[in-house]
Structure formats: C-alpha cells, structure tokens
Amino acid sequence: MKGTGVSPGISIGTAYVIRKAPAVNAITNTIEEKDKPAEISNFDKAVKEATGEVNRIIDLNRSRFKPEDIAILETQTEFIGDSQIRSDVQDKILNENLPAVVAVREVIQSMVQMFGEMDDEYLRARRTDIQDAGKRIIKHLLKDDSESARRYTENTILIAEDISPTDALSIDTSLISGIATVEGGRTSHAAIIARSRGIPAVAGCGPTLMEIADNDTIILDGSTGDILVNPDNHKIEEYRKKKKISDRESESLKLIRDKPAITKDGRKIHLLGNISSHTELEHLFECGGEGVGLLRTELFFMQHEKLPSEEEQFEFYLQVAITAGKKPVIVRTLDIGGDKQVPFLSIPAESNPFLGYRAIRISLDRTDIFLTQIRAILRASVYGNLKIMLPMVSCLDELKAAKTLIKKAESELSDSGIRYNSKIETGIMLEIPSAALMTGMLSKESDFFSIGTNDLCQYTMAVDRMNRKVASLYDHFNPGFLRLLKTAIDQAHEKGKSVGMCGEMSSDPLAVILLLGMGLDEFSMPASSIPVVKQIINKVDYKDAKEIYNIAMTMESSSEIREYLQEKSK
Amino acid sequence: MIKRDFIIIDPLGMHARPATALIKLARNFSSLITIQKNGRSVPLKSMVNILSLAIKAGESVTIITEGEDESVAMEAMDHFFTEEMKNF
Numbered sequence: 001m002k003g004t005g006v007s008p009g010i011s012i013g014t015a016y017v018i019r020k021a022p023a024v025n026a027i028t029n030t031i032e033e034k035d036k037p038a039e040i041s042n043f044d045k046a047v048k049e050a051t052g053e054v055n056r057i058i059d060l061n062r063s064r065f066k067p068e069d070i071a072i073l074e075t076q077t078e079f080i081g082d083s084q085i086r087s088d089v090q091d092k093i094l095n096e097n098l099p100a101v102v103a104v105r106e107v108i109q110s111m112v113q114m115f116g117e118m119d120d121e122y123l124r125a126r127r128t129d130i131q132d133a134g135k136r137i138i139k140h141l142l143k144d145d146s147e148s149a150r151r152y153t154e155n156t157i158l159i160a161e162d163i164s165p166t167d168a169l170s171i172d173t174s175l176i177s178g179i180a181t182v183e184g185g186r187t188s189h190a191a192i193i194a195r196s197r198g199i200p201a202v203a204g205c206g207p208t209l210m211e212i213a214d215n216d217t218i219i220l221d222g223s224t225g226d227i228l229v230n231p232d233n234h235k236i237e238e239y240r241k242k243k244k245i246s247d248r249e250s251e252s253l254k255l256i257r258d259k260p261a262i263t264k265d266g267r268k269i270h271l272l273g274n275i276s277s278h279t280e281l282e283h284l285f286e287c288g289g290e291g292v293g294l295l296r297t298e299l300f301f302m303q304h305e306k307l308p309s310e311e312e313q314f315e316f317y318l319q320v321a322i323t324a325g326k327k328p329v330i331v332r333t334l335d336i337g338g339d340k341q342v343p344f345l346s347i348p349a350e351s352n353p354f355l356g357y358r359a360i361r362i363s364l365d366r367t368d369i370f371l372t373q374i375r376a377i378l379r380a381s382v383y384g385n386l387k388i389m390l391p392m393v394s395c396l397d398e399l400k401a402a403k404t405l406i407k408k409a410e411s412e413l414s415d416s417g418i419r420y421n422s423k424i425e426t427g428i429m430l431e432i433p434s435a436a437l438m439t440g441m442l443s444k445e446s447d448f449f450s451i452g453t454n455d456l457c458q459y460t461m462a463v464d465r466m467n468r469k470v471a472s473l474y475d476h477f478n479p480g481f482l483r484l485l486k487t488a489i490d491q492a493h494e495k496g497k498s499v500g501m502c503g504e505m506s507s508d509p510l511a512v513i514l515l516l517g518m519g520l521d522e523f524s525m526p527a528s529s530i531p532v533v534k535q536i537i538n539k540v541d542y543k544d545a546k547e548i549y550n551i552a553m554t555m556e557s558s559s560e561i562r563e564y565l566q567e568k569s570k
Numbered sequence: 571m572i573k574r575d576f577i578i579i580d581p582l583g584m585h586a587r588p589a590t591a592l593i594k595l596a597r598n599f600s601s602l603i604t605i606q607k608n609g610r611s612v613p614l615k616s617m618v619n620i621l622s623l624a625i626k627a628g629e630s631v632t633i634i635t636e637g638e639d640e641s642v643a644m645e646a647m648d649h650f651f652t653e654e655m656k657n658f
Contacts, residue, residue: 075586075617078593084616111618120624122585129586130618 003180003205005225006191007528009250010243011178011200012236013155015216015229018163019135030097039093043086043100046140050080053136059349060341063466079133085111101141108134128210157218159209163190178202178220180227182209193276194222195526197283202227250531257288261534267542269516271534272328272524274502276300278319284527288534291327293450293524294389294502295320297373298336307344307369313376321384328385330450330502330524331377332429334369335359335391345369354455354464359392364401374409381421389450393428393435399445402426429502431455436488443495450524451488453503457481476505477558477565482514486549489519500524510565512536517549536569571636572644576651577628580658584625588658589617595650601637603647 031039054077058070065073079085085107092103112127157178179194184203194201200222212218212229219228219239223246228235261269272293273284277300284292300316301308308316320329336342337358345366350356363370377388390402403426413420427448430436436456439449457476458465465474475481489499500522505511507525512533515523523533548568552561578584584592596603596614603614607629612619625631633651635643 071587071590075590078586078590078617082616082618083613084618114622118622118624120583120626122582123621123624126586126621 001227003202003225005223006203007194007201008223009200011220013157013177015218016156018160039100049140050136051077198528261537263542265541270522273527278323281323287527287530292329295331317380321380330387330389332389378420387425391429394432439488440491443497449499451501453505475558477561513545517545583627589620599643601635601640601643604634606632
C-alpha cells in the first residue's frame with residue numbers, strides 16, 4: 001500500500017484501527033413494550049444525524065473534493081438512510097424486543113453476511129459501505145464519537161479514516177509510533193500534528209487502508225509513503241536496518257540541539273516551533289526550538305462545541321506560558337474561516353471562502369469573541385513571554401482597529417485590578433500581498449512580522465493548492481514571490497522591526513539559504529525540522545547566502561532557481 | 571401499471587453510484603417503482619435491496635411503475651437506463 005509520506009521516519013509496530021464506532025457487544029438487554037416507540041424514534045434521529053454529518057462533510061469540502069469523492073459520500077447517505085435497513089431494524093425492535101443499538105448491529109451483520117456470500121467481487125466489497133453506515137448510525141445512537149477513552153500500548157501505529165483535530169488533541173501521542181490515514185495530505189491536520197511531534201506518518205492511503213485489522217504488524221515509512229501490512233521476517237529485518245540508519249541520523253541531529261543557529265561569520269538566527277498545544281512544547285525544546293513562532297489557537301477552539309469561556313482559554317494560554325517560561329511564544333488570534341470551521345460559529349457557505357469572512361475579519365466583526373480571547377491571552381501574559389499575532393491583516397486600518405480593541409481589553413483588566421503584561425508585543429502575520437508590500441507603513445503599529453507562506457504564496461500566485469489541477473503552479477520559488485518576500489523584509493528592517501516566517505517554506509531545506517540571504521531573522525517550523533535547518537545555517541556564511549540570493553534573483557523561473565539551490569546545497 | 575425491460579449498459583453493472591442516482595430519481599414520483607430481475611423484485615427505495623439483486627453489465631431488468639404519474643416516471647426511467655447509465 002502506498003500513500004503520501006507526510007512526516008519522515010520509519011516505524012514498525014502494531015496496528016490500532018480507529019473505526020468510528022464503539023463496540024456494542026456489551027449491550028444485550030431487551031426492552032419493554034412501552035419503550036419501543038422511543039427506540040424507533042431514537043433510531044430515526046440517529047439516521048438523521050448521521051446523514052446530516054455526511055452531508056456536512058460534503059458541503060464543507062465541495063470545492064476540494066473530486067466529483068467521485070462526493071459521489072462516494074452521497075452513496076454513504078443512501079446506505080445510512082436505507083429503507084430496508086430501517087424496516088429490518090423496526091422489525092427487530094418490535095418483534096424481538098431489542099434496543100435500537102442491538103437491532104442495528106444485528107441487521108447490519110446479516111446484511112454484511114449476505115453481501116459477503118455474493119459471487120461478485122464488487123458487491124462483496126460493499127460490505128464495508130454497509131458496515132460503515134451501521135457504525136455511523138450506532139455512533140449517533142450512543143452519542144460517543146471521542147477517541148479520548150481509548151487506551152494505546154507502546155509502538156502503536158494508528159490507522160484511521162482521518163484524524164480530526166479533536167482526535168489529535170485527545171490522543172496520547174507519546175505511545176504512538178506511526179500514523180496512517182485514508183484521507184489527507186501534507187497539509188492535513190494529522191500531518192501537521194505528526195510532524196510537530198516527530199511521529200512518522202503517511203496520509204492519503206485510500207480506502208483500502210481500512211482493511212487493516214487491529215494488531216496487524218505494520219511497517220510505515222513516512223519518507224516514501226510505503227505501508228507494509230503483515231510483512232515477512234525478511235522485510236521486517238530490512239526495515240529494522242533502515243530504521244536504525246534513519247534513527248541514527250536523527251540522533252546525530254539531536255547532538256546539535258544545544259548549539260545555537262549561527263552562520264560561520266556570526267549572524268545569529270532564531271529557530272522557533274509551530275505548535276497547537278502545550279503538550280508539544282517538550283518535543284519542541286528537545287529539538288532545539290528557542291520558543292514558539294506560532295501557537296495556533298483554532299485547534300483548541302475547534303475542540304469545543306461552544307465558544308470556550310475566558311477561563312477555559314486562560315487555562316490554555318497559561319499552560320503554554322508556564323511551560324515555555326522565558327522563551328517567547330507568539331500566540332496567533334483565532335484564524336478560522338477558509339477551510340477551518342468551528343462548531344459554535346456557523347459561517348454560511350461562501351463562493352470564495354479564502355477570499356471571504358475569515359481570521360481578523362471575523363475578529364473585528366465579532367468583537368465579543370476577540371475581546372474574550374485577548375483578555376485571556378493578556379491575563380496569561382504575566383506568567384511567561386507571550387506575544388500577540390493577528391492573522392490575515394490586509395491594511396493599516398484593520399491593524400489599528402485590532403489594537404484599539406486590545407487597548408480596550410487592557411483597560412478592562414486594569415479596571416478590575418487584574419494583572420497583565422502591559423508591554424506585550426503585537427505583530428501581524430503577513431499572508432496577504434497588500435500587507436507584505438507595505439510592512440514599512442505597518443511598522444508604525446506592528447512590533448514584529450511573521451510571514452505565513454502557505455496563504456501568502458497562494459494569494460500571490462492565485463493558486464488554490466488544494467486544487468490538484470493547478471496545485472503544481474503553487475511554488476514558493478516563483479521569482480515574483482521571492483521578490484515580494486524580500487520587499488517585506490527590507491521595509492520592516494528599515495523601521496527596525498524583525499521578520500520571521502512560520503509557513504512551510506521556512507522548513508524547506510532548499511529555501512533556507514535563500515531566506516537567510518534575504519535577511520530573515522526568525523524561522524518557525526514543525527519541531528522535527530529544526531535540527532536540519534540549524535545544520536544548514538551553521539555551515540554557511542551570511543555573506544555567501546546573500547550572494548546566492550542575488551544570483552538566484554537573476555533567474556527567470558522557479559525550476560532554474562531550484563536547480564541552482566540544489567547545486568549550492570551539495 | 572407500466573412494465574418495461576432495460577439492458578444494463580454500465581460495464582460495472584448496477585453499482586452503488588447509479589443505484590444512488592436511481593433512488594434519488596425515483597423519489598421524484600408518487601408512483602411505486604420496482605425493479606425486477608430473475609423474478610425477484612424490489613422497490614427502488616433501498617440501496618441494499620437494489621445491490622442485492624447483483625445486476626451485472628449486459629443483464630436485463632424489468633422496471634414497473636404504478637401510480638398516478640406512472641407514465642412520466644417510466645419516461646424518466648427510460649432516460650436513466652438508456653442515457654444516464656452511460657455516465658457513471
């Protein structure tokens with residue numbers, strides 16, 4: 001089996017398959033006559049919810065999914081709402097006195113058996129569709145969709161459809177040695193989390209992945225994307241050797257952990273990490289991270305059904321602040337909309353969500369949400385070195401409006417006698433070309449800048465990187481894009497402001513020297529990338545990096561620039 | 571009641587995607603629409619039932635529409651089996 005390697009490293013372990021339904025074997029009791037109508041309506045309600053859930057997945061991803069993918073999901077809703085399943089379930093409830101959960105399980109089992117006995121391979125494979133429908137219905141009957149209660153043993157390789165941000169946050173990743181998902185790619189949440197915690201991962205393996213059973217022996221190569229199921233001893237031995245070599249490489253990288261990132265001619269660079277919760281800090285510091293260049297807050301928000309209260313948010317920032325101590329932590333305020341939705345804010349579908357109501361635009365509109373978040377951050381700022389970063393700022397007015405609100409939150413706290421760090425820095429994330437082109441002007445109000453290359457590149461080149469037809473145009477070595485970065489850095493430097501980068505480009509080994517040559521001050525990335533980037537920085541002279549940048553700028557295409565950088569990095 | 575025979579032209583037979591489309595189409599009519607193969611007939615309401623007929627490419631099925639809008643329904647079925655089935 002093969003998917004896309006999204007987090008490097010080799011893992012050999014035991015499969016733990018997350019099937020989105022809890023076991024119902026324990027429930028065997030029968031029900032009384034008077035409860036039957038309620039059980040039937042419970043079933044109908046669960047069907048409705050399960051159908052709604054799938055339809056929501058379709059709606060949220062309509063622009064991203066291929067028509068085939070949508071057709072598969074629509075088929076799912078037909079299975080879930082199947083009239084034969086319903087009448088069989090109703091029969092079992094009425095005539096066999098079974099609770100809905102047990103009735104569903106039995107009906108599904110007999111249908112699965114019937115399809116399993118068919119002589120047509122295609123129809124035999126439909127068993128999984130029926131099983132899936134049953135699981136979704138049962139999940140809603142039991143109202144239990146969390147993985148938090150699961151226990152993992154050491155060397156577990158998680159196999160799942162997809163790891164939702166909520167799942168990812170509730171799983172104890174210290175026991176997980178690998179992750180493979182049916183869905184997703186390099187930028188899915190599962191991949192981001194795997195990289196930040198140094199767990200090898202493969203995404204986009206396709207539905208056959210779910211044929212893996214619990215306790216199957218799995219070899220997973222997060223670099224090549226290969227997955228081997230129940231390999232023979234010969235293969236296991238081969239991969240053990242490979243693993244030893246790759247582990248040794250990562251060990252030697254750990255050796256450079258405590259060395260500073262400094263060029264041969266003495267330019268000091270700050271290497272920071274991108275994280276979503278305080279649990280990732282330990283790994284970040286192990287990898288040599290000097291602080292947090294991006295604390296994403298939206299995963300925390302997405303975990304909550306309701307808007308998290310000021311106290312809940314305060315707890316979240318407090319844990320990060322305390323764990324990081326004196327090390328700086330840049331907290332990005334809520335960055336939802338686009339492809340990220342939260343349950344408590346139903347943002348109507350937009351024809352261009354990436355150009356729509358998202359990030360700071362929501363914050364300035366829903367000032368109640370923004371002020372609560374700012375108050376919580378300010379309160380936690382006393383306990384560490386927190387900074388505030390505003391996402392998706394496109395003009396000076398937005399920045400001014402946000403800063404007025406921050407001032408308001410500060411005076412509210414002062415009035416209530418609550419302490420906060422009155423010198424807290426506020427910066428902006430550069431992800432919109434207009435902002436990147438006027439960092440000089442924005443410097444009046446912004447204490448620092450951090451370039452978010454993923455969105456900035458996408459907006460600069462007008463390429464949706466999720467759209468497979470055009471994704472190849474998305475390239476951060478585009479000569480125009482590089483000039484935009486340079487402009488942003490130069491203007492900010494003229495005003496004495498530092499510029500970091502927290503997008504994917506900062507951990508691209510090929511890009512490091514180029515960015516260094518442009519004058520970038522801080523690189524923020526997934527923890528596991530830090531040692532590699534540090535090694536590159538330690539081996540180069542700043543003046544050579546500048547020269548390499550200047551030469552690259554004479555080239556007319558990204559492929560030419562890439563080739564040149566590849567040559568230079570040998 | 572109207573009865574008409576159709577040959578399955580999709581090389582994969584009556585698989586989940588056309589079955590989904592067929593069920594959705596049948597919902598537009600008040601008539602009871604059933605599909606029949608080898609003497610076994612099921613209403614066009616349940617995905618599981620339709621698939622359980624294991625209808626393969628080249629096989630013949632009988633569609634029966636019965637109700638107020640039976641002739642319009644049959645026209646829609648006709649279009650589905652002769653035209654739309656090419657597109658899955």
